[in-house]
Amino acid sequence: MTSTTSTASTTSTTPHAARPFKLGFLTHVHGTGDAANVYAELEALFVAAEELGFDGGFVAQHHFRASHGRLPSPLVLLASIAQRTRRIELGTGIVTLPLEDPIRLAEDAAVLDTLAGRRVQLGLGSGGANVDAFAAFGVAPDTRQRDFANALTRLEQAVEGQPLAPTADAADDAPLRLQPAAPELRQRLWHSHSTVDGARLAAQHGNGLLLGTAVHDPRTVQLPLARAYLDAWREHAAAGSHAYAGARAGGPRLGIVRAVFPAADRRAALDALAPDVVRHGPWLATVGHPGVSDPEQILRLLNVHYGPPDDIVDSLRADPALFPFASYFLPVVQSESSTLDEAIDRLRILAEIIAPALGWSPASASANA
Secondary structure, eight states, X not given: OOSOOSOOOOSTTSOOTTSOOEEOOEEOOOOSSOHXXXXXXXXXXXXXXXXXXXXXXXXXXXXXXXXXXXXXXXXXXXXXXXXXXXXXXXXXXXXXXXXXXXXXXXXXXXXXXXHTTSOEEXXXXXXXXXXXXXXXXXXXXXXXXXXXXXXXXXXXXXXXXXXXXXXXXXXXXXXXXXXXXXXXGGGGEEEEOSSHHHHHHHHHTTOEEEXXXXXXXXXXXXXXXXXXXXXXHHHHHHHTOOSSTTHHHHOOOEEEEEEEEEOSSHHHXXXXXXXHHGGGHHHHHHTTOTTOOOHHHHHHXXXXXXXXXXXXXXXXXXXTTTTTTOSEEEEEOOOTTOOHHHHHHHHHHIIIIIHHHTTXXXXXXXXXX
């Protein structure tokens, strides 16, 4: 892998390098067949990941998609997955908050967290990947950042158990609070942002920061976000001004997504990915790379880590915005045409070879398991 050659920063703005990271995965829920089969395969992927020792799995939310992004209601599907699993954390990466009523989202997340035995990792975003769906909801996309911030505060208040409406005049009327109560969920909120201001907002609120795969240069796109988040976290911790008091005890959380496709050799991986990666050409044109059609060049520009496991270990170590920043490493192992067996095999190689070489150990082997 040749996406980068320098090591991650070890300045004072990084977490402690010795802190072990969690291993999860992110899926965009691909598939063109029957939706029931797509969802059944996703449940099977979570079951396999749990058996392999993965700490968590995150699902992306997309609206009105017929192939790439088949899941508009992630909490509903995660509730089904919760009944088939015991330990693996159930994450959203992300729910488009401006399209949701924050109190109803808090209620649904609280019910899921109760059913799942406190395993929910609730990732939230302003909806950059779902802008084309805003009109169907009657929501203006140009105010989505402001709407996100307002809804975030309301959701946090609900999860924390704060009163959600003024207390009535009658002495026996208690204020309205979230039921079922889920105060622990406040420690498991995440934001996905693509700006320094957004990264600082996540730190101010004491929430985790998710950094996604839509990067062609992690050094210039993600590294500033990771540093801004950690700097802001330290500033708010020193001033005692985190919006969430529990953040000071929990510490900063960075969940970092990378596309990882292990194979016997680079050619085998390239051949498997080529039909899918060419679809990213139009997006690359919008970020300054017009006319790119060669699959190998596209993979390099998308910062995809592929090939033999040893090569992937080296390339992940060299990624300037991954380690030691990541407290939750979230590989993507599926492209649009990946089969379930291929995805499970890639998870197996990650859990048995790649992640242990980077210092991770399976959850079942952990002292905290």
